[in-house]
Amino acid sequence: xxxxxxxxxxxxxxxxxxxxxxxxxxxxxxxxxxxxxxxxxxxxxxxxxxxxxxxxxxxxxxxxxxxxxxxxxxxxxxxxxxxxxxxxxxxxxxxxxxxxxx
Amino acid sequence: xxxxxxxxxxxxxxxxxxxxxxxxxxxxxxxxxxxxxxxxxxxxxxxxxxxxxxxxxxxxxxxxxxxxxxxxxxxxxxxxxxxxxxxxxxxxxxxxxxxxxxxxxxxxxxxxxxxxxxxxxxxxxxxxxxxxxxxxxxxxxxxxxxxxxxx
Numbered sequence: 001x002x003x004x005x006x007x008x009x010x011x012x013x014x015x016x017x018x019x020x021x022x023x024x025x026x027x028x029x030x031x032x033x034x035x036x037x038x039x040x041x042x043x044x045x046x047x048x049x050x051x052x053x054x055x056x057x058x059x060x061x062x063x064x065x066x067x068x069x070x071x072x073x074x075x076x077x078x079x080x081x082x083x084x085x086x087x088x089x090x091x092x093x094x095x096x097x098x099x100x101x102x
Numbered sequence: 103x104x105x106x107x108x109x110x111x112x113x114x115x116x117x118x119x120x121x122x123x124x125x126x127x128x129x130x131x132x133x134x135x136x137x138x139x140x141x142x143x144x145x146x147x148x149x150x151x152x153x154x155x156x157x158x159x160x161x162x163x164x165x166x167x168x169x170x171x172x173x174x175x176x177x178x179x180x181x182x183x184x185x186x187x188x189x190x191x192x193x194x195x196x197x198x199x200x201x202x203x204x205x206x207x208x209x210x211x212x213x214x215x216x217x218x219x220x221x222x223x224x225x226x227x228x229x230x231x232x233x234x235x236x237x238x239x240x241x242x243x244x245x246x247x248x249x250x251x252x253x
Contacts, residue, residue: 005111009168012115013122020126025134 029075032064036080042072045080054078106235113232114173117180118164120225124210125157125164138211143199159183174236180229188222191215 035042036052037060045052045062054061054076061078065071128135132153139149163183166176193199195215213221 004108008111008115009118012118016119016122017126020123020130024127024130 029064029073032066032075034062034064034075035072036062036082037072042069048076051082053081055081107239110232110235110239113228113235114167114176116228117176117225117232118167121160121164121167121180125160127210128157174233174240177229177232177236181226181233184222184226184229188219188226191219191222195219 030048034045034048036045042063042065048054048062052062055078057079058077059079060074061076061080063072064075065073135157136149136153139152140146144152159179160183163176163179166172166179168176210218210221
């Protein structure tokens with residue numbers, strides 16, 4: 001009788017503890033504002049794919065801060081690129097389009 | 103072990119599972135829980151108290167349900183806590199508050215408020231049936247001990 005009781009109780013405790021750890025949200029540094037290293041300091045990087053991209057490299061691409069800029073930690077891996085390969089590129093206006101707009 | 107006893111142990115186990123899971127999830131993501139509590143339609147001045155009171159109460163109830171001597175108290179406490187959560191869910195669904203906040207606590211936060219209410223009602227019924235069975239068990243035990251003392 002006692003063995004069934006303690007089996008149920010132990011199962012409940014193990015499942016709840018393991019379940020809580022398994023479903024805890026993973027830390028995602030990309031939810032913080034991203035900064036890039038300018039050489040002398042850190043500057044906001046903007047939106048990934050719009051303002052910058054991380055090219056394939058083993059370097060640190062962007063950094064994040066949790067203490068208001070006192071210290072920065074590496075976040076994404078790659079080579080920071082502010083313009084090349086950006087998702088949206090404005091097409092150069094044609095002569096016909098220019099005449100319509102003006 | 104009778105079927106009734108197995109059912110009683112299973113009900114205790116399920117309530118322990120719920121309360122322990124919910125409390126550990128809150129402690130593991132304490133910052134989000136604090137933020138979520140501030141998002142509830144309750145005064146923000148209550149948050150520093152509630153942020154500790156709710157998970158600690160859930161752990162205390164789990165311990166009470168684990169021990170035979172305090173199990174009935176644990177069932178009553180579960181019933182009270184689940185009733186409070188159920189009333190709160192009903193008030194949200196009836197738009198008593200200006201806005202509908204998020205529901206918090208581990209994987210439970212992915213439930214919608216109607217699903218949350220259904221889960222609360224299920225555990226409310228389980229806690230009530232646990233009280234009924236535990237009371238009748240204690241009553242039988244006291245009858246046996248009275249008989250033995252008379253003999």
